Amino acid sequence: MSGLDPSQMTNLQLVLKKREAELRSLLATDDEPALATPRMQDIQISASDNAVERTLHDLATETAEHDAAELTAVHLALTKFQAGTYGVCELCGEEIGFSRLNALPEARLCIACQTRIEKAK
Known part of the structure; x- marks a missing residue:
């Protein structure tokens, strides 16, 4: 327990x-x-308009993927409350400090383990 x-x-x-x-x-x-209403679909769209539409679509897709990944992390953190393992580093088993959890409540690793992983990349 933490x-x-x-x-x-x-x-x-x-x-x-x-x-x-x-x-x-x-x-x-x-x-x-x-971006395109049914009436607008009858009008030929320029290449730059198509590029803008694709960019906006890509951004919306990327945002949705990010939100889904964050939801998964949040759900995992909530299940750890039930298991009694919330606030415990998944790698070393040490406590994750309150300041880290306060900043990132879904944190899975303590600062030391997170730093090691980031340095290894």
């Missing part, structure tokens, strides 16, 4: 639940801009 006190655990769990609800809401809506 070294977090009960109020810290409760606050972090609430933050994660709120973020989970936000992400589910974002992913449930179709925020992709409707």
Whole structure:
């Protein structure tokens, strides 16, 4: 179990639940801009308009993928509360500090392990 006190655990769990609800809401809506109305489809679109449309579509897709990955991480963190392993580094088994969890509640690794992984890349 982590070294977090009960109020810290409760606050972090609430933050994660709120973020989970936000992400589910974002992913449930179709925020992709409707660039071409049915009437506009009859008009020949220039190459630059097509490029803009493709870029916007790619950005919307990338954002949705990022949100889905974050939702997975948040869900995993919430399941760790139930298992009693929240706040414990997945690599070394040491406690993840409150300051790190407060900044990134879905953190899976302590600072030392995260730093080692980033340096290895």
